[in-house]
Amino acid sequence: MKSQRLTPASFLLAGIIFLLLFGVIAWGVYFESNWIRSFDLSWIERIQGTISEGKTAFIMFMTELGSMKAVIAMTIIICIVLFFKHKFAEGLWFGGTILFCAAIGGKVLKKIVERDRPNFLQLIEKTNESFPSGHATATTIFYGFIGMVLILSVYQIWKKVIISFITLVWIGFILFTRIYLGVHFPTDVLAGFLYGLAAVFISIGVYLLIREPLRQLLQKLHLADQSQAFKRAR
Template structure:
């Protein structure tokens, strides 16, 4: 079966486009633009207009599935499993993306913008910086990363569509919970989604560029790497 090399360029292009959109939102937030305030208030009124005790109790549980601490724990578990399967390159790639893009990158962005959280109706108490949303960033990078990889390895188009749909719905719902609970402005979670999506696609592009040199380095360390995600993606 003939194989074709997966090009990193499309991933870089998509990632840069999302990064530009993130920059537009960030610019508006940094300078407290009128359109940002209007956008936030409109969506807060709509989402928090149907609060109920039962819905709140359910959402408070679901929202924790996007917690940065939980994402880090799950990342460590997945990385260990990949290492056990001798997929060292993929383990380093996955773990590095979460560490540098979600944990470190997200925290640095929060410090730079230092935006206060909304004070309209907070159903849970949060006091640290608001922009971009840490939950949105962690959720988008972690679940989005897994979703994109599954799409790339799926053979049939219908499977790709279903995986993409489920991934977007899940990420979107976690983002919705942060606005519903009153701990983030809509632009906080939107920015987290845009930044996270950019990180996922750029990370894939970088991995495609460094995959072979990384494997060569691992061989020098007497580590036989069995990473095969993109080999599978090429064989259809």
């Protein structure tokens, strides 16, 4: 067994870059910049121009796989499995990331910006704040987190490429559904995506920094931690 040499600084730096990009969009939305309005109108016209009855029924079903409720439910199941396998550090890391970054962080950002929902064609009814998209945030953090852990846990380049492709396509599809259904502006989902990426990269960087101290703390609590994230046999 050999550990991949992962440096916390590189993940933290990437996370900060994504967070800054999120900040640029948030600034534009908060002050109702013209470029934000032009971008949103352009993509809403393109995406909602493809609406059909059959496609809508399918999208309404699939989009719920990216909802905060679904993500929280799946997170609880995964954490229970990790704890059952004595991977306490990984369970706390994963559960903490979803709780603080997706559930709490996303809600706080919504309250700060307080952007109204689009007043265009809405195929489902939503009344709470629009920015950033909760689905985009939850989807990117949950599926992006799992995708990144898998990518960093394998050595073959072709496996990394396949995992990256599947992860991005799935996240992109959920983001698309929110615009298609008329419940979010394109900048809502783009911001949720960027914030989600920032959360994933920063979370990995922080975990790499505190992994050993956390495991030592768990040992003091008489919990034999068997977490092995990022460790695979060649």
